[in-house]
Amino acid sequence: MTLDELKPGGWCQIKRISVRDRLGQRLMDMGLCPGLHLRVVRNAPLEDPMEVEIEGRFISLRHTEARFVEVEGHDQ
Amino acid sequence: MTNKKILVALAGQPNCGKSTVFNALTGASQHVANYPGVTVEKMSGSYRYNGRTVEVVDLPGTYSLTSYSPEERVSRDFILHEKPSLVVNVTDASNLKRSLYLTFQLLEMEIPLVLNLNMTDMAEQVGVVIDTEGIAEHLGVAVVPTSMKNGQGKKALFNAVAAAAEGGRKAAVRIDYGVMEPFLRDIEKRLADETTMPAFYPARWVAIKLMEGDGETRNLVRADSPRAEHLLRFTERLRGDFESRFNEAPELFIAHRRYREADDIERRYITPGRQAVGTLSDRIDRVVCHRLLGPIILVGVIWILYYLSIVQGYHITNYTWPLLAKIRSLAEAVTPQPGFIEIPMLRALVLWFVDSVNALLNYIPILFILFGLIAILEDSGYMPRMAFIMDRFFSRYGLHGQSTLPMVLGGIYVGGCAVPGVMACKGIPDERSRLATILIIPMLNCLAKVPLYVLLINIYFAAHKAWAMFFISTISLLIALPVSRILTLTILKDKETAPFVMEMPPYHLPTMRGVLGRATERVWLFIRKITTIVAAVAVVLFVLLQFPGINDERQVYYDAKKDKAIADFLSQIEGTPFADDLQGENLMAMILYWKEYKNARMLTKGPEAMSTLNATYKARNPVFFRIVQPGKDKVAKQANRAFKNLYRKRQDLLREIRKERIDNSFLGRLGRWPEPVTRFAGFNWRVNVALLSAFAAKESSVATLGALYEPEEEGEALEARMARGEAGFTSLHALTLMLFMVLYPPCLATSIAVKLQTGSVKWMLFSMAYPMALGLVVAVAVFSGGSALGLTGLQAMIAFYGLALALTVATGLLKEKERYS
Numbered sequence: 001m002t003l004d005e006l007k008p009g010g011w012c013q014i015k016r017i018s019v020r021d022r023l024g025q026r027l028m029d030m031g032l033c034p035g036l037h038l039r040v041v042r043n044a045p046l047e048d049p050m051e052v053e054i055e056g057r058f059i060s061l062r063h064t065e066a067r068f069v070e071v072e073g074h075d076q
Numbered sequence: 077m078t079n080k081k082i083l084v085a086l087a088g089q090p091n092c093g094k095s096t097v098f099n100a101l102t103g104a105s106q107h108v109a110n111y112p113g114v115t116v117e118k119m120s121g122s123y124r125y126n127g128r129t130v131e132v133v134d135l136p137g138t139y140s141l142t143s144y145s146p147e148e149r150v151s152r153d154f155i156l157h158e159k160p161s162l163v164v165n166v167t168d169a170s171n172l173k174r175s176l177y178l179t180f181q182l183l184e185m186e187i188p189l190v191l192n193l194n195m196t197d198m199a200e201q202v203g204v205v206i207d208t209e210g211i212a213e214h215l216g217v218a219v220v221p222t223s224m225k226n227g228q229g230k231k232a233l234f235n236a237v238a239a240a241a242e243g244g245r246k247a248a249v250r251i252d253y254g255v256m257e258p259f260l261r262d263i264e265k266r267l268a269d270e271t272t273m274p275a276f277y278p279a280r281w282v283a284i285k286l287m288e289g290d291g292e293t294r295n296l297v298r299a300d301s302p303r304a305e306h307l308l309r310f311t312e313r314l315r316g317d318f319e320s321r322f323n324e325a326p327e328l329f330i331a332h333r334r335y336r337e338a339d340d341i342e343r344r345y346i347t348p349g350r351q352a353v354g355t356l357s358d359r360i361d362r363v364v365c366h367r368l369l370g371p372i373i374l375v376g377v378i379w380i381l382y383y384l385s386i387v388q389g390y391h392i393t394n395y396t397w398p399l400l401a402k403i404r405s406l407a408e409a410v411t412p413q414p415g416f417i418e419i420p421m422l423r424a425l426v427l428w429f430v431d432s433v434n435a436l437l438n439y440i441p442i443l444f445i446l447f448g449l450i451a452i453l454e455d456s457g458y459m460p461r462m463a464f465i466m467d468r469f470f471s472r473y474g475l476h477g478q479s480t481l482p483m484v485l486g487g488i489y490v491g492g493c494a495v496p497g498v499m500a501c502k503g504i505p506d507e508r509s510r511l512a513t514i515l516i517i518p519m520l521n522c523l524a525k526v527p528l529y530v531l532l533i534n535i536y537f538a539a540h541k542a543w544a545m546f547f548i549s550t551i552s553l554l555i556a557l558p559v560s561r562i563l564t565l566t567i568l569k570d571k572e573t574a575p576f577v578m579e580m581p582p583y584h585l586p587t588m589r590g591v592l593g594r595a596t597e598r599v600w601l602f603i604r605k606i607t608t609i610v611a612a613v614a615v616v617l618f619v620l621l622q623f624p625g626i627n628d629e630r631q632v633y634y635d636a637k638k639d640k641a642i643a644d645f646l647s648q649i650e651g652t653p654f655a656d657d658l659q660g661e662n663l664m665a666m667i668l669y670w671k672e673y674k675n676a677r678m679l680t681k682g683p684e685a686m687s688t689l690n691a692t693y694k695a696r697n698p699v700f701f702r703i704v705q706p707g708k709d710k711v712a713k714q715a716n717r718a719f720k721n722l723y724r725k726r727q728d729l730l731r732e733i734r735k736e737r738i739d740n741s742f743l744g745r746l747g748r749w750p751e752p753v754t755r756f757a758g759f760n761w762r763v764n765v766a767l768l769s770a771f772a773a774k775e776s777s778v779a780t781l782g783a784l785y786e787p788e789e790e791g792e793a794l795e796a797r798m799a800r801g802e803a804g805f806t807s808l809h810a811l812t813l814m815l816f817m818v819l820y821p822p823c824l825a826t827s828i829a830v831k832l833q834t835g836s837v838k839w840m841l842f843s844m845a846y847p848m849a850l851g852l853v854v855a856v857a858v859f860s861g862g863s864a865l866g867l868t869g870l871q872a873m874i875a876f877y878g879l880a881l882a883l884t885v886a887t888g889l890l891k892e893k894e895r896y897s
Contacts, residue, residue: 020325021289022144026575028331029140031174041358045367046468049477049576056171058358058580060464062471065575 001073003052004066006040012071013037019068030059032069082130082241085154088166089178090137091581093194093224095590097166098134100224101233108597111150118150125234130241133160140331141181143292145505145574152292155185156277161241162188164233169199169206169221172346176338177331179215180251186278188243189217190236197223202349210345215249250280251337255322256329259287259314266310271301286311287318288327357582361461370465377458378484381449382492385485389442390523396441398679400434405675416664417638417729425618432614439495439825440599446485446496448595453481455586459503460578467576472888473557474564476509477576483513487521488553494518494822498829499598505578508571512564514833515843516556518822521549524774525817535795536810536869547873552818554880559850561887567842620743621769626736634733641725648718652711657699669693669700670723743768757816757855758809767816774823807869812859815876819851 006012014034017024031054032038038054049062086101088094099106102121109118119134135154136147143149155163165182167175172193182189193199193206212219218236222229253260263283267273273282277296285293286308298304318326342348363369407430411423453459463477470479479501486497497517504510529548537544626634642663649655658666673693680689694701703719706712738744747765754764798805821844822830831840862872 017328020327023575023577024325024328025140025142025144025288025331026577028328028335029142029177030577030579031177031335033332033335042361042365044365044464044468045370046465048468049464051361051365051464051580053358055174057174058361059577060460060580061575061577062467065577 001071002067003038003040003069003071004050004063006071006073008040008042008050010040010073011037011075012040012073014069014071016070017068018070023065023068027061027065027069031055031057032059038071082128082162082237083158083160084130084132084237084241085151085158085160085163086132086134086166087151087155087163087178087182088137089139089168089175090579091584092137092166092168092175094134094137094166096224097164097192097194097222097233098132099589100227100230102132106593106597108601110601111146116146116150123234125238128238130237133158138178139579140178141185142288143290149292152185155182155187160187162190162237164190164192164237166192166194169193169196170202170204170349172204172206173338173342176341177334180334180337183215183217183249184251184278184281184284186281188240190233190240191215191217191219192233193219193221194224196221196228197226199349203347204349205347207345211341214341214345251333253284253330253333256287256318256326256333259318259326260284262314263287263311266307270303270307271297273297273300276300284330287315288330289315355582357457357580360583361580364458364461365464370461374462374465374480377453377462378480381446381453382484385442385446385449385496389445392441392445393438397438400437401679404430404434413664413668416642416667416726417634417733419730421622424622425615428618429611429614432617433611437603439493440603442493443496444595444599447598448591450481450500451591451594452586454503455584455590457581457583460580463578464580470509471576473561474509474512474568475560476504476506476513478504479509479513482517483520486517487523492520492522494520494522494826495829498822498826498833501833506572506574506576508564508568508573511568511571511834511839512560514830514839515563515846516560518826518830518843518847519556519559519819520552522774522823522826524823525820528770528774528817529814531795531798532810532814535798536805536807540870544873547877548814548818551815551877551880554877554884555818558880558883558887561890565890617743617769617771620746621738621741623742624740626733626740630736634729637729638726641722641729645718645722648721649715652715654699654703654711654715666700666703666719667723667726669697670704670719673704738765753852753856756860757852758812758859759816759855763813767820770817770820771824774817774820808859808862808867808872809869811862811869811873811876812855815858816851816855819847819854821845821847821851 001012003012003014014032014036016034017027017032019027036054038052041051041053041058043050044060047063049060050066051058051060053059086094086098098119098121102123105123106119106121109120110116111118116136120131121134122129122131124130133154135151138145138148138151141148141152143152154160163182165175165179167179179189179191191211193208199206206221208219208221218240220229220233220236222233224230260280260283263286264274264279267279267282273279273296282293282296286297289312294308297308301307315326318329322329324332364373404427407426408423411426412420414420414423453462459478459481462480465477466480467477470476475483482497482500482504484492485500486492486494494517497520498514501510501514501517504513529545533541533544533548645663646655646658649658676689676693677686680686690701690705693704702709702712703715706716744761744765747768748761750764751759751761754760759767821827827840827844830843831837834840858872858876861867862869867875
């Protein structure tokens with residue numbers, strides 16, 4: 001599944017970043033690196049963007065961007 | 077060698093306490109400028125240590141060193157081309173692992189480096205223990221722990237900088253890129269064989285960047301070698317090979333390896349602290365980003381910002397304006413004095429110049445408060461939250477979450493100012509959204525447009541004032557949003573966009589020093605840049621308004637009128653003791669004395685100050701004073717009446733001459749020239765001239781109308797004068813004029829702000845041309861359409877509002893083309 005499908009409170013592990021160039025680089029630079037675990041913290045009042053926590057860092061991104069983060073959901 | 081200046085670059089990720097380190101190192105000796113060609117601020121400062129001057133440049137905080145954002149580009153270019161003696165890499169000791177991602181990229185640039193572990197107090201608090209010697213050994217660089225907030229470790233950092241500057245470069249660690257190494261070796265070899273690049277740049281770094289597919293590095297290669305394209309095709313082929321063999325994009329693989337390396341260092345040298353659960357920032361965000369509370373708090377914050385800067389700021393201008401008025405009176409005093417109807421050219425020019433510059437300097441209190449508040453918003457960490465909440469709405473129109481603040485400042489409802497609005501666009505990372513925001517801000521309700529609205533509404537919509545005001549306050553947004561959507565789909569289509577992905581940093585209490593310092597620097601930057609350009613344009617406008625002036629025949633006519641007025645006056649006071657005192661030159665002296673006294677009285681408050689003022693003027697000229705303040709003195713009263721009459725006649729004459737001069741001027745002709753077109757919008761040449769003069773500052777439109785519609789009786793309101801002067805004017809005329817004003821091109825100051833923020837004259841010209849064209853189209857459509865359908869102004873207003881609303885909704889629902897494939 002991909003990150004944009006996750007609901008607030010959901011946990012997952014990043015499997016792969018499926019976009020390159022600018023967006024892929026930016027996602028990696030901000031710490032969304034395959035292998036790491038993240039938690040969806042909340043959605044914005046108008047549902048988009050979303051906020052995730054990864055390794056103690058809080059990142060916000062649009063759902064259209066989160067679509068390129070392939071994840072595997074799990075509990076905690 | 078020892079006397080050579082040391083140049084230090086300070087690099088680090090955002091929120092690692094870098095500015096605290098910079099302040100601690102350089103103290104008060106700071107200087108802000110812009111990097112050439114971009115709107116990124118360049119902060120620099122210096123200090124002396126052991127007899128040597130160390131210059132410190134604070135590079136913008138970046139997570140990485142790609143060429144995708146201007147901040148990262150300037151940081152990288154600075155290190156590559158300015159070749160600093162060393163880099164101090166500031167990191168957050170409580171989360172060193174993620175900071176190392178940037179550190180590795182700096183090390184790959186093979187520049188001497190000092191690793192500064194800052195915020196050690198925070199790290200200790202959560203129980204993080206770092207083996208600094210282990211890391212120093214592993215990386216081959218000096219590692220200096222500091223807690224600059226508490227002033228700890230400053231001396232050690234000074235020493236490390238001095239030592240690293242002496243020591244030159246050490247062999248530092250290399251990230252092992254594993255399966256990519258053969259690819260890198262191939263590129264390095266080709267670089268050495270076919271280019272001169274290795275002489276100027278670290279060859280391995282160039283190879284890594286080419287494997288990443290970095291655009292700027294490809295340009296460096298092109299600049300170096302005639303065989304560049306050949307080489308670049310080779311590297312592209314390698315990238316393709318790599319991806320098909322290992323099923324991972326090379327740039328992602330490289331980033332991945334860097335994290336793995338950071339992981340390795342963490343495992344070896346860092347004892348992790350307690351996992352922070354439910355940090356304070358997270359708890360605050362539960363409220364601030366809440367579904368319902370979030371937007372309410374946002375509106376509250378915006379209201380406070382607006383209230384303090386625009387409303388209270390304008391109050392302060394009441395106190396600062398007299399200072400500027402003093403400058404003007406000084407200019408009045410030192411330039412050649414006016415005659416009865418002759419205004420010396422030099423005097424006119426100097427006063428015009430001072431007025432133009434003053435009009436801008438008047439904004440300073442507002443800007444100072446505003447920049448201070450923006451600094452607070454930036455430092456506290458609220459800005460990203462604001463963007464988080466608003467992004468969904470604005471992105472529908474091609475704007476960005478971070479367009480919120482600029483648009484509020486520009487005047488989303490009523491009474492903003494486009495200058496700070498445009499200046500605040502600096503932070504928007506997405507080039508396309510940034511340009512769109514800059515281009516639509518001038519359409520919002522700047523305070524200076526309001527006088528014209530009020531004037532027209534009072535005359536032509538008197539029965540529906542509140543509705544008309546509501547219409548004009550909200551229509552600007554209903555026009556600006558669709559325009560932005562259309563611009564981003566057409567002209568701005570190919571502009572670079574940036575991912576929204578951003579950090580929501582922990583909240584942070586801003587410091588007084590930081591906020592005041594930044595506000596002062598930015599105001600100063602504004603003054604320096606703006607005043608010079610304004611000065612130049614003011615002179616051009618002056619020429620357009622002054623020349624060719626009054627012809628000889630008319631001059632004779634005015635001279636006759638003047639002589640008659642003076643003769644009448646002298647005959648009225650004949651026989652009084654004043655008759656002798658007001659002959660020839662003395663009469664002019666009396667006129668100036670009268671004017672000065674009246675002006676001084678206006679600026680004087682309280683009975684005590686007033687009596688001091690009276691005493692001063694009495695001492696200066698007791699005879700004149702008797703006429704000015706006749707009291708119960710009968711003879712003096714007679715002279716006072718006669719003089720007032722003369723004074724009024726002179727004012728009338730001056731106004732008449734001014735009007736004729738404007739009529740005749742180049743600007744006046746410019747107003748007549750488009751009349752064949754503007755006729756369809758209902759604008760005659762007088763309105764055209766008023767609109768043209770509004771370019772200097774919007775409030776000028778009303779002032780020019782004031783000069784063009786002369787009063788019949790003293791003190792007649794402009795409303796009445798205009799209603800009489802334009803008997804054929806209907807509410808439909810007024811509506812089109814107001815709509816044209818909404819779409820009016822940015823004023824002079826804003827145009828310059830646009831040039832500063834876009835870094836291009838072309839965009840400035842475009843920002844002036846497209847609203848003009850659009851405004852004309854809208855005005856013609858509304859006026860001609862309304863006339864054809866026989867609509868009243870009010871009916872046309874309602875119809876237009878409905879259309880604009882429908883257009884806003886429709887463009888908001890337009891589906892955006894897929895950004896990423």
